[in-house]
Amino acid sequence: MSIFAKTEQKLILMCMGVFAAVLIVFASLVGSVVTNQIKEESRADLRRLVDAVVASIDFDEDEEKKPSSAEPDLIVSEMPESSSQLLNSMKLEWFNFEKKLTAQKGSFKVTVPLDTNEGFVELKDPRGIMYTKPVVADNQLLGYVRVAQPLDKEDRAIEGLKNGLLLGTLAALVVSGIGTAFLVRQSMEPVFKNMQQLRQFTADASHELRNPIAAILTNSAVALKHAEGMRTGDQEKFELIEQSSKQMQRMVEGLLLLSRTEHVERVASQAKLEQVAQKCVSDLKVQSAAKNTSVELNIDPDIELNCDGDDLYRLLSNLIENAISYTGDNGTVRISALRQGATAVVKVEDNGVGIAQEDLEKIYDRFWRADKSRNYKSGNQGLGLAIVKALVEHYQGNISVQSALGKGSTFTVALPLSAQTHRSDVLEKST
Numbered sequence: 144m145s146i147f148a149k150t151e152q153k154l155i156l157m158c159m160g161v162f163a164a165v166l167i168v169f170a171s172l173v174g175s176v177v178t179n180q181i182k183e184e185s186r187a188d189l190r191r192l193v194d195a196v197v198a199s200i201d202f203d204e205d206e207e208k209k210p211s212s213a214e215p216d217l218i219v220s221e222m223p224e225s226s227s228q229l230l231n232s233m234k235l236e237w238f239n240f241e242k243k244l245t246a247q248k249g250s251f252k253v254t255v256p257l258d259t260n261e262g263f264v265e266l267k268d269p270r271g272i273m274y275t276k277p278v279v280a281d282n283q284l285l286g287y288v289r290v291a292q293p294l295d296k297e298d299r300a301i302e303g304l305k306n307g308l309l310l311g312t313l314a315a316l317v318v319s320g321i322g323t324a325f326l327v328r329q330s331m332e333p334v335f336k337n338m339q340q341l342r343q344f345t346a347d348a349s350h351e352l353r354n355p356i357a358a359i360l361t362n363s364a365v366a367l368k369h370a371e372g373m374r375t376g377d378q379e380k381f382e383l384i385e386q387s388s389k390q391m392q393r394m395v396e397g398l399l400l401l402s403r404t405e406h407v408e409r410v411a412s413q414a415k416l417e418q419v420a421q422k423c424v425s426d427l428k429v430q431s432a433a434k435n436t437s438v439e440l441n442i443d444p445d446i447e448l449n450c451d452g453d454d455l456y457r458l459l460s461n462l463i464e465n466a467i468s469y470t471g472d473n474g475t476v477r478i479s480a481l482r483q484g485a486t487a488v489v490k491v492e493d494n495g496v497g498i499a500q501e502d503l504e505k506i507y508d509r510f511w512r513a514d515k516s517r518n519y520k521s522g523n524q525g526l527g528l529a530i531v532k533a534l535v536e537h538y539q540g541n542i543s544v545q546s547a548l549g550k551g552s553t554f555t556v557a558l559p560l561s562a563q564t565h566r567s568d569v570l571e572k573s574t
């Protein structure tokens with residue numbers, strides 16, 4: 144996946160994350176406010192009903208003066224038909240001042256004993272809400288009215304609200320996701336075009352620079368071949384020209400390779416890992432011998448990778464060259480590989496200077512070097528690892544590094560095994 148596709152995906156995911164968080168907070172707030180309102184309204188209705196019941200209780204005229212034996216008729220005379228139907232699904236109870244249940248109406252089952260304090264009580268089985276109100280006349284307690292009603296209507300309303308909010312949130316997320324993807328794509332388009340133009344420019348410029356650099360190199364080489372006729376000091380100047388041109392050539396080749404790996408199609412090809420690694424080690428013999436670095440190679444010769452031989456050479460030689468360069472004299476560099484499922488895991492290990500933890504994420508950046516002054520002395524450009532990473536990604540592999548300052552570094556690269564190596568591995572395991 145290209146860096147642009149990744150950035151686009153990251154942006155879309157980030158926007159969606161923010162949207163989702165906002166929507167969830169909004170839905171939870173709306174949910175809790177409306178739920179509270181539903182609950183409060185149903186409690187207010189119950190309270191109004193209790194007040195209406197209390198106001199409409201018909202006491203026996205004779206017994207009104209003797210509240211102790213008052214047993215009011217709980218039939219509410221002025222109540223419309225619909226209300227009395229509603230009352231049937233509830234429970235109306237009259238307790239006398241001795242807290243004895245003396246009259247009741249309605250089918251809702253209430254088993255809890257009377258609590259004489261005025262207020263609401265929630266019932267669990269069956270789920271309901273109950274309101275108790277003491278009835279006082281002429282400063283004398285006549286008894287208690289207790290009204291209970293099931294909470295199924297309220298529960299249904301809250302459930303409906305929750306489902307509505309959930310569906311609404313999901314629908315809003317889908318719509319905002321589509322909108323975000325569209326907007327992100329639209330806004331990334333010009334950046335993408337600019338980057339493509341820039342990449343094309345880098346590729347073209349690198350390509351065009353190759354010929355003049357080659358001409359400088361050839362001419363300085365010819366001049367150096369006949370150094371005897373030169374004035375004193377001129378040979379040194381030509382050597383400097385040759386050295387700088389070589390450095391420029393490496394940089395131009397690196398940039399050209401980087402701009403190509405990003406958009407060139409992969410062609411199916413295979414390479415023997417051990418053979419390529421062996422070639423890298425022998426080509427770098429001058430460097431390793433100069434520092435007396437021992438390079439140990441331990442790779443199964445049967446490992447074949449789904450990778451172009453030249454690309455694998457570039458990848459490994461960059462890692463091995465780094466391992467040799469960034470290790471002091473008399474160091475050790477170990478190159479090993481093992482198979483893991485359908486991939487080969489290659490390790491290039493050194494006991495050199497190591498990389499600081501805070502620098503680990505920068506080492507793959509183009510032109511980044513821990514020691515900025517090194518390139519003038521050694522010709523290092525800071526492009527090697529950028530090329531390695533681009534190649535690894537080109538072959539859908541993986542690269543990681545473990546390092547400790549002063550102790551050394553281990554670069555681990557996972558690359559896909561060729562179908563043949565993988566098949567023989569599977570066969571070996573099954574026999």
Ligand SMILES: Nc1ncnc2c1ncn2[C@@H]1O[C@H](COP(=O)(O)OP(=O)(O)OP(=O)(O)O)[C@@H](O)[C@H]1O
Nearest residue numbers: 465466469497506512513523524525526527528552
């Ligand atoms: N094995 C290693 N041990 C310690 N530091 C390393 C190692 N490999 C890379 N580095 C650090 O990462 C930087 C970038 O490495 P990279 O190979 O990209 O560039 P370079 O070696 O400086 O130049 P070149 O383009 O010639 O390879 C190096 O300059 C060095 O500081």
Ligand SMILES: [Mg+2]
Nearest residue numbers: 461465527528
């Ligand atoms: Mg390097």
